[in-house]
Amino acid sequence: MVNTQQISNEHIVSQGEGNIVSDMDGEKVMLSIENGKYYNLGEMGGVIWDLIQSPISINQLVNKLLDQYEVEKSKCEEEVITFLKxxxxxxxxKVEEA
Incomplete structure (x- = not known):
């Protein structure tokens, strides 16, 4: 199992199971069945959530975001990894070794 602090561009990420996700006014909200907590992923978090529906490397995820948005690569990597952590x-x- 990957430690949260060790997450890097080389890891493969995908959605965990047992979450109910819905769109509300352009933002994704989620209920974790496992812990009973609600989460507001926001607009960009919702985009990331959709992109990790199937397993994808963080590097590929960042590149997809760079194709869609004007942002510096280093800033995008930093924010995506922070969000995924x-x-x-x-x-x-789920976070797995590549």
């Missing part, structure tokens, strides 16, 4: 800590995603 939060989701991983809450048990909402």
């Amino acid at each position: 939060t989701l991983h800590k809450e048990g909402l995603i």
Whole structure:
């Protein structure tokens, strides 16, 4: 199992199971069946959530976002990894070695 602090561009991420996700006014909200908590993923978090529906490397995920949005690669990588670490800590995603 990958430690949250070790998450890097080389890891493969995918959605965890047992979450109910819905769109509300352009933002994704989620209920974790496992822990009973609600999460607001926001607009960009919702885009990331959709992109990790199937297993994808963080590097590929960042490149897809760079194709869609004007943002510096280093800034995108930093924010995506921070977001994914939060989701991983809450048990909402799977992170695997490449």
